[in-house]
Amino acid sequence: MSGDAGQKIDRYLKENAAQAHREKKYKEKRYGSARLRRWRGRAASWLYLAPSLIGVGLFFVLPFGVVIWYSVINNPVQQEYVGTANFIRTWNNNAFQLAARNTLFFSLIAVPLAVILSLWLAVIMESRIPLKSTFRTFFLSPMMVPIASVILVWQVLFDYNGLVNVLLTRLGLDKIDWLKSDYAPLVIVLLFLWKNLGYNMILFMAGLSSVPKDQIEVARLESATEGQIFRMIKLRYLSSTIMFVIIMSLINSFKVFREVYLLSGDYPYNSLYMLQHFMNNTFQSLDYQKLSSAAIIMAGVMVVIIGILLISEDRFGRDLEQ
């Protein structure tokens, strides 16, 4: 009996294999062999890439070559090679130095604040507070409010006759002309935080929820304090998220020109003169050499900063490229 059944199964398997083989042969005849298909697919995948490659090449990569070329010649007419003269001229330019200092100073204040505050918000959101999803919506909403709409409110708050000064006089303090004083970056930092905390918070919330629960449970049983759990376990799992949030906040802090421009126009108070102001004004004077060398200096600084961050957190690199 059992031998009979074994033969039956054997025959069945053989028939199946033969059937599969016939199908494979038929398909290869009809659609080409696996290797041929893969080769065709590879060729086709470059076709899919083509529009984007052409566009990016034309609008970003090639012109960047032109920018490098412009940065080492004396002027577009004579086109004489001058080496690093343009870079030195730009570097020593007062406006450039002021703009670079202000932008860096702003990033140095805004980025750590953005990281710490949003992490704190995420921790709050992670605990068992009521109406969690409503709060999340509230915290995220500034992301969607066009910055131009908010500028009005900031003017109402921080104008010389604005609300903050009204409160200050009530407290018996002197009025401060916020946007025309050294406190001006502070006003912009507040706007920056208001706009970006929600975004960072979402990232941190996801990061916190990926911390393995059993480790926290074990730590609790070992009577670790909440602070210890946070420092020893959660922060370790969050390290790649923190790195990403730092990079994104840094990039966004370079974009803060929008807010400054909308609040105070082309020529703001000195402490608000950002790199984009410098670029805009140089665009107006069409000094290509200055523009190019400034762009390259900035690109170099960005590459160095991002490189340092990537090296200090190798995992992040893998996250980006997956």
Added chain:
Amino acid sequence: MGIFRKKKKSRRKYEPDYRRYDAISDRKRAESRQTFRRTVAAVFFAFLFLMPTVLTFTNSFMTSSEISANYGSIFATNTSGGKVYVSETVNLKFIPDMVTFSQYATVLFKSPEYLMKFWNSVIYVVPIVVFQLLVASLASFGFARYRGKVKQLIFFLYIILMLMPYQVTLVPNFMVLSRLGIIGTRWAIWLPGIFSPFAVYMLTKYMRRIPYSLYEAASIDGAGEWQIFSSICMPICKGGLASIAILIFIDYWNMVEQPLILLDNEEMYPLSVFLSRINAQEISLAFAVAVIYMVLPMLFFLYGEEYLVEGILYQGGVKE
């Protein structure tokens, strides 16, 4: 927590361990205190986050005399354009004395320039979102379907380009656009927007999660590359496309740098740039214009908050 509760029950049979019992209730009490504190903090932050939006919204329903009474001291300008420091101070009011739609009526029917600028914004943003997604979905299929050393390198270049601040990318952009002779036309905004590497980066990460065996199975069954792309890959990526569309939309709806540099005619500025140039006479309209400008993104937000969150997570590489 579960472990504690079990022990509590089993101990009750013999003799209650009061020491342990107290420790548990202490912990519970501490936890509920902490929850309360955190709720208060959340409410406080929610107030800060919502205040500007709510203020803009409610003030848009005020009459023009009420607005100038409240904020006149801020936006009053003298003939030379500088601000006059008058002694009266500003009034912050959340609730208008009299609800009126007259500001909206003025904006919508009597002053066409705002609607023109609004229309400009739409004209810039919609093609950029649509075509950037189109170009990006093709390109990311190219990146995700077959991988290789060269493609990996190109993808890395895309990442670097994406991370570069505007100040850097605008210079090469400007040079090529002026060479093409389209500075000052709408193409100057559209073209760099459409080929921005951002959507390619996002969508490639999304597509790489689709298992290779799925493509292979389709290919063995005789599907061509185009069929695999259009009837397998794209339907899976619907959610990703929606979230990326929202992120692109926010970015370009808010654009300020590009129009300032690439356009020379103020007629063509989008509302995002124009709103900041509102002067004293029109201050009463400003809030209504701001609200009109806010409506579209807010609708997208309320409708697609989940997509937005998902998009942020993909960008952050938290969700793989």
